[in-house]
């Protein structure tokens with residue numbers, strides 16, 4: 001018996017297209033926040049996901065499993081792999097639609113073990129949307145873009161206004177995003193994001 005959500009994307013979903021100002025195919029995407037566990041360069045044991053836009057407007061991310069990411073000896077921790085997918089899926093939603101959104105639901109199928117030292121290649125695509133809801137899915141392959149599938153994930157992201165982060169997180173959230181410039185500007189306002197959709 002399959003426990004996966006059937007009918008994906010759900011019946012209420014309509015096709016979604018990338019924003020007119022979405023990054024072009026081939027664009028390497030910047031980290032969204034220097035202190036992000038998924039992509040930030042300041043988090044030593046973080047995942048350090050690197051993402052880029054592919055020719056088909058999916059977002060491809062890579063992540064190499066380190067010793068600090070273990071669950072069982074020599075194998076990646078499952079929750080941490082789900083975290084990598086959260087980041088990869090969020091990167092697809094945020095960068096392609098250019099508006100802030102948060103994960104409301106994330107389901108992950110663990111298909112094969114992921115050893116320390118291996119590199120996951122995660123391809124995430126937008127599946128549909130309805131109002132503030134965006135449905136997105138991803139596949140993770142071992143050690144090559146066409147390697148064996150190790151994980152599959154699906155998620156619902158809900159668009160939020162920037163006050164979500166200033167109210168529930170750090171009141172100085174916008175400043176923090178601005179300060180987290182790495183090699184290029186990462187502040188949402190400066191990137192032309194729809195910060196109050």
Ligand SMILES: CCCCC/C=C\C/C=C\C/C=C\C/C=C\CCCC(=O)SCCNC(=O)CCNC(=O)[C@H](O)C(C)(C)COP(=O)(O)OP(=O)(O)OC[C@H]1O[C@@H](n2cnc3c(N)ncnc32)[C@H](O)[C@@H]1OP(=O)(O)O
Pocket residue numbers: 032038086087088089090091092094095099100101102103104105131132133156158160188193
């Ligand atoms: C994370 C940083 C983002 C920074 C943004 C800034 C710039 C962006 C830059 C770059 C972005 C690039 C990359 C991002 C990479 C990674 C992102 C990681 C993402 C995360 O890691 S983020 C943390 C975990 N995440 C949360 O911390 C959310 C906690 N949560 C809530 O804050 C609320 O729960 C919320 C807001 C989700 C909804 O609350 P709400 O009151 O606004 O809206 P409401 O409840 O009405 O839901 C609206 C419609 O969604 C349906 N719905 C809701 N939840 C559902 C569920 N679970 N299952 C099925 N349907 C669901 C309802 O049924 C309704 O559907 P309908 O419209 O059809 O009635």
